[in-house]
Each structure stands twice: as C-alpha cells, then as structure tokens.
Amino acid sequence: MEPPPPDEGGEMMFVKVMTDEQIEILRKQISVYAAICEQLVDLHKSMTDLAAGGGVGGGLSNHHHHHHLYCDASSGGAHKISGRQRWNPTPKQLQILEQMFDQGIGTPSKQKIKEITLELCQHGQISETNVYNWFQNRRARSKRKQQQVGVMNKDESDVESQNQA
Amino acid sequence: MEPPPPDEGGEMMFVKVMTDEQIEILRKQISVYAAICEQLVDLHKSMTDLAAGGGVGGGLSNHHHHHHLYCDASSGGAHKISGRQRWNPTPKQLQILEQMFDQGIGTPSKQKIKEITLELCQHGQISETNVYNWFQNRRARSKRKQQQVGVMNKDESDVESQNQA
DNA sequence: AAGCTATGAATGAAGG
DNA sequence: CCTTCATTCATAGCTT
Missing domain, CATH: 1.10.10 (Arc Repressor Mutant, subunit A)
Incomplete structure (x- = not known):
C-alpha cells in the first residue's frame, strides 16, 4: 500500500476531502475484505459439509486476539474481573x-x-x-x-x- | 455501498468531499468486514486445529467485545484515510x-x-x-x-x- | 520509543 | 418515542 498523507494534522479541520486515490484505496480495501470473506465462507461451508458436525454451533463468538493491550484494564482505574453484563452484538x-x-x-x-x-x-x-x-x-x-x-x-x-x- | 461515480465528463476537476457521517459509514463497513474475517479465520483455525487438542479455550462464557478494529487488515496496515480528527476544544x-x-x-x-x-x-x-x-x-x-x-x-x-x- | 493519562466519542440500557 | 446515564473504545498529548 502506498499511503499518500497530505498531512493536514496540526491544523484546523474544516472539511474532509478525499482524493481519488484515497477513495480508491478504500474501495480496494473493502473489496479485499469482501473477497476474503467470500472465500472463507465458501471454504468453511465445504469443510463443515465434510465434517458434518464439527461442533461449531454458535461458536462464532469465540475469539481472542491480542493485537493491542487495551482489552479492559487500560484506563479508568476500575478493573472488572467479573464479566460484563452488557450485551455486545456480534x-x-x-x-x-x-x-x-x-x-x-x-x-x-x-x-x-x-x-x-x-x-x-x-x-x-x-x-x-x-x-x-x-x-x-x-x-x-x-x-x-x-x-x-x-x-x-x-x-x-x-x-x-x-x-x- | 455507495460506489463513487466515475469521472463525469472529464473536463472539470471536482474534489470529493465526504461528510463525517459518510466517512463513518465507510469505517463501519470496513469494520464489519474486518470482524467477519477475523471470526472466520479464527473459526477456521480452531477447526483445523481440532486434531491438535484445540480445546484450550474451554470456557463457554467467552464474550466478545471490542470489535472496533477498523483498518486492521491482515498486515496490510496503514489505511487511515484521513484519520479521524477528534474535536479539541480551544x-x-x-x-x-x-x-x-x-x-x-x-x-x-x-x-x-x-x-x-x-x-x-x-x-x-x-x-x-x-x-x-x-x-x-x-x-x-x-x-x-x-x-x-x-x-x-x-x-x-x-x-x-x-x-x- | 513506549506507556500512561485525560478525554472525545460510541453505544447499550434505563427512565420518563 | 425521547432523554439521560454508565461503560467502554480510541486517541492526543504528556511523562518516563
């Protein structure tokens, strides 16, 4: 990727202007995601078809990524060890x-x-x-x-x- | 999806101006894709890893939170279009x-x-x-x-x- | 450069 | 429905 930052940081923001290039990057990004999703879904479908009951029912909400460290104890001072109550839509x-x-x-x-x-x-x-x-x-x-x-x-x-x- | 219209005429040059809302919509779309991809990849991993004793998680109470990664494609990186400049009071x-x-x-x-x-x-x-x-x-x-x-x-x-x- | 703090923003839930 | 609260996410700027 080649980010062309016009670097307006530090000034006042008035209007957001996107160049054609930036729009194209966005489109590409979405496109890539769409393609990946499609492939993964397809692949997954064929796999489940083969496995026929791989015990995955509803297991979509199981993920643990560690890209960043601010999961829940970064700021605020209050640590919630007991799980959350609030519903979070998948x-x-x-x-x-x-x-x-x-x-x-x-x-x-x-x-x-x-x-x-x-x-x-x-x-x-x-x-x-x-x-x-x-x-x-x-x-x-x-x-x-x-x-x-x-x-x-x-x-x-x-x-x-x-x-x- | 709102595909940006192709060049009109080709004579005059217009700049593309996006409102915050429009940018936010795009962000959301990408975010959704990112989350879906992540889950699918994860799901896939756990399935293929099934033979290797992938029952590490075990906890059924795994909650999902913070799917707020916008532009975190697979190591693609650096997709901040114009970045969100949050308001800073004078x-x-x-x-x-x-x-x-x-x-x-x-x-x-x-x-x-x-x-x-x-x-x-x-x-x-x-x-x-x-x-x-x-x-x-x-x-x-x-x-x-x-x-x-x-x-x-x-x-x-x-x-x-x-x-x- | 890395981490912390303050704070703007997003959003689920409750109250009226 | 509309408004308000509580919690959390994400980031700018400061601190080390």
Missing part, C-alpha cells in the same frame, strides 16, 4: 440488524421482535430486550446524526428541520 | 464550557445546546454533538470522581490551564 448480528433497519422496519412489533431475536440467537446470545433497545437506539442515533451535518456539503437528501421546545 | 471554548457547567446546567436541552454551539463557534470549529458529548462526559466524569475513594481531594477546575491551538 458482527453477524449487527449485519442482520442493520439490514433489517435499512429495509424500513420502523417499529418492530412485539411479535417481530420475537422473530428477530430468535434468528439472531443463532449467531450469539441475545434477548428480546436487546433487540428492542437496539432498534430504539438505532433510530434515535440516526436522527441525531442528521442534526450535525448541514454546514458542509449538501447532497440531494437529508435536509431535515427539527423543532425544539 | 482554551476559550473550554473556559466557557466550564463556566456553564459550574453554573449548574446539568442538562442543557437541545435548544440550549444549539445556543452554546453557536456561541462557541465564534471561538473555533465546533458542532452540537461536541457540546453534547462534552457535557455528558463532564458530568459522568464528575460523578465518577466523587464516587471513587474520597481519600484525596482532586481539584478538577485546573483543566483550563492547558493550551491548545
């Missing part, structure tokens, strides 16, 4: 959730929540409350994001005026 | 913020946020989200300091001594 779950969100499910009903939960449960531990909260938060966050844009460029969409009381 | 802005915080506005509602942002904007780049985050963090931090060991008194009002540009 990428697969996130993917599905985002997909559903994009499909325009504004308010998943109780029944819908159950279905979604059931499906996501196949990719990691999750509860209906988690799903409910996620959709609520996703929506709120999405809306809040709109409010901070507006100074820079204007595409052809997302021009919302919100009222405050 | 001393003047900090002074005003601290002042307001001390005046006891525990919860500056959105209207208030807008006003504050507008005022602080005269002293440097800032967005409403920055202000919102600042108050949230300030409050949380303040509370946390209190609920920690009260052995030593920490004067937190000397933060404005720092100089930034």
Whole structure:
C-alpha cells in the first residue's frame, strides 16, 4: 500500500476531502475484505459439509486476539474481573440488524421482535430486550446524526428541520 | 455501498468531499468486514486445529467485545484515510464550557445546546454533538470522581490551564 | 520509543 | 418515542 498523507494534522479541520486515490484505496480495501470473506465462507461451508458436525454451533463468538493491550484494564482505574453484563452484538448480528433497519422496519412489533431475536440467537446470545433497545437506539442515533451535518456539503437528501421546545 | 461515480465528463476537476457521517459509514463497513474475517479465520483455525487438542479455550462464557478494529487488515496496515480528527476544544471554548457547567446546567436541552454551539463557534470549529458529548462526559466524569475513594481531594477546575491551538 | 493519562466519542440500557 | 446515564473504545498529548 502506498499511503499518500497530505498531512493536514496540526491544523484546523474544516472539511474532509478525499482524493481519488484515497477513495480508491478504500474501495480496494473493502473489496479485499469482501473477497476474503467470500472465500472463507465458501471454504468453511465445504469443510463443515465434510465434517458434518464439527461442533461449531454458535461458536462464532469465540475469539481472542491480542493485537493491542487495551482489552479492559487500560484506563479508568476500575478493573472488572467479573464479566460484563452488557450485551455486545456480534458482527453477524449487527449485519442482520442493520439490514433489517435499512429495509424500513420502523417499529418492530412485539411479535417481530420475537422473530428477530430468535434468528439472531443463532449467531450469539441475545434477548428480546436487546433487540428492542437496539432498534430504539438505532433510530434515535440516526436522527441525531442528521442534526450535525448541514454546514458542509449538501447532497440531494437529508435536509431535515427539527423543532425544539 | 455507495460506489463513487466515475469521472463525469472529464473536463472539470471536482474534489470529493465526504461528510463525517459518510466517512463513518465507510469505517463501519470496513469494520464489519474486518470482524467477519477475523471470526472466520479464527473459526477456521480452531477447526483445523481440532486434531491438535484445540480445546484450550474451554470456557463457554467467552464474550466478545471490542470489535472496533477498523483498518486492521491482515498486515496490510496503514489505511487511515484521513484519520479521524477528534474535536479539541480551544482554551476559550473550554473556559466557557466550564463556566456553564459550574453554573449548574446539568442538562442543557437541545435548544440550549444549539445556543452554546453557536456561541462557541465564534471561538473555533465546533458542532452540537461536541457540546453534547462534552457535557455528558463532564458530568459522568464528575460523578465518577466523587464516587471513587474520597481519600484525596482532586481539584478538577485546573483543566483550563492547558493550551491548545 | 513506549506507556500512561485525560478525554472525545460510541453505544447499550434505563427512565420518563 | 425521547432523554439521560454508565461503560467502554480510541486517541492526543504528556511523562518516563
């Protein structure tokens, strides 16, 4: 890779400008990831087909990487030896959730929540409350994001005026 | 995915301008891919390593957290497009913020946020989200300091001594 | 250069 | 739904 840093660090940031080259790098990166994923999934499929029960059910949430050291005890001073309580969606779950969100499910009903939960449960531990909260938060966050844009460029969409009381 | 349109016409040269939101979306996409790849690789490793007594983990309660690696491709490295420059309050802005915080506005509602942002904007780049985050963090931090060991008194009002540009 | 601290930002969960 | 809190991630700058 050849990073061409224009090196604007140290100055004020006004607008983010990407050169064609930078965009191309990003595209390539995504492309590479997509290809790798595809191959891995394919490979994995054939392997499981051969193994026929390799005891991997739901084992996607098992990983231990040590790239960096800031897992949980880097800062803050408070060390949590007892595990976490907060649900953390796996990428697969996130993917599905985002997909559903994009499909325009504004308010998943109780029944819908159950279905979604059931499906996501196949990719990691999750509860209906988690799903409910996620959709609520996703929506709120999405809306809040709109409010901070507006100074820079204007595409052809997302021009919302919100009222405050 | 939003594939950037190819060269239009080819006569005029336009710069590509991305909003923070757009950049963030790209980041997220890459992040998802990275996480998926990582999990797949890991899964694969454990499967192929099955014969070699790969039952090292053993713990079923393995939780997954911090899938926040954005541009950590397999040793590809250095993919920071433009890097995220997080907002850094100018001393003047900090002074005003601290002042307001001390005046006891525990919860500056959105209207208030807008006003504050507008005022602080005269002293440097800032967005409403920055202000919102600042108050949230300030409050949380303040509370946390209190609920920690009260052995030593920490004067937190000397933060404005720092100089930034 | 490596590590630590302070702090901006992201997000799951709770309350109203 | 909207707002707020708590926890955590990620990083800039300082310290060693």
